[in-house]
Amino acid sequence: DAGVIQSPRHEVTEMGQEVTLRCKPISGHNSLFWYRQTMMRGLELLIYFNNNVPIDDSGMPEDRFSAKMPNASFSTLKIQPSEPRDSAVYFCASSLRDSAGELFFGEGSRLTVL
Amino acid sequence: AQSVTQLDSHVSVSEGTPVLLRCNYSSSYSPSLFWYVQHPNKGLQLLLKYTSAATLVKGINGFEAEFKKSETSFHLTKPSAHMSDAAEYFCVVSARGFQKLVFGTGTRLLVSP
Numbered sequence: 001d002a003g004v005i006q007s008p009r010h011e012v013t014e015m016g017q018e019v020t021l022r023c024k025p026i027s028g029h030n031s032l033f034w035y036r037q038t039m040m041r042g043l044e045l046l047i048y049f050n051n052n053v054p055i056d057d058s059g060m061p062e063d064r065f066s067a068k069m070p071n072a073s074f075s076t077l078k079i080q081p082s083e084p085r086d087s088a089v090y091f092c093a094s095s096l097r098d099s100a101g102e103l104f105f106g107e108g109s110r111l112t113v114l
Numbered sequence: 115a116q117s118v119t120q121l122d123s124h125v126s127v128s129e130g131t132p133v134l135l136r137c138n139y140s141s142s143y144s145p146s147l148f149w150y151v152q153h154p155n156k157g158l159q160l161l162l163k164y165t166s167a168a169t170l171v172k173g174i175n176g177f178e179a180e181f182k183k184s185e186t187s188f189h190l191t192k193p194s195a196h197m198s199d200a201a202e203y204f205c206v207v208s209a210r211g212f213q214k215l216v217f218g219t220g221t222r223l224l225v226s227p
Contacts, residue, residue, distance in 0.1 A: 004157070031213060042217060093158075101148050102148075102160055103158070
């Protein structure tokens, strides 16, 4: 079975540009998470969805970040405008709602903002 | 609130020797505890989890961890290290049944021949 699929794997952009990261969760999973990983701050939960509905977005750094889940098989994380401090690896993970904590991670999208 | 402290940022072992990665936790509620592993340039993978059953938990690839409430610890062990075990390991806590996970800062395991 396919795991969590993220795209792009690598993105290099210039400050001020819009960035869109994409995620396809594992089929049948009803929870989806976006995490950010940096050397300084480690792994941070940005937002998570249950049944396509955002449950907790308290980790979203600021209004420049937005996330959507239009259907059960697709989610996006958008940064507009991007800044150098947004450089990080962004992970998408999915799970079954009733298996709290058992997350399946994608391989991540490495974002570099120049 | 929940938090975890991974006591070592790096651990170096020789192949074939035991592995011990230390983790202490703090939780206002009955905790669920997890260990995740991250190989270079990869996503995280669940190694094992503790929810409320047996305090000694067995995971994949020969790893196990023991929940010790009196010591608020959840250390990860493996009897014999393999080269393929070289990776970053994260101790994770959540309030039982809750979806928000709190990750530790990670321990990098180095395995030498």
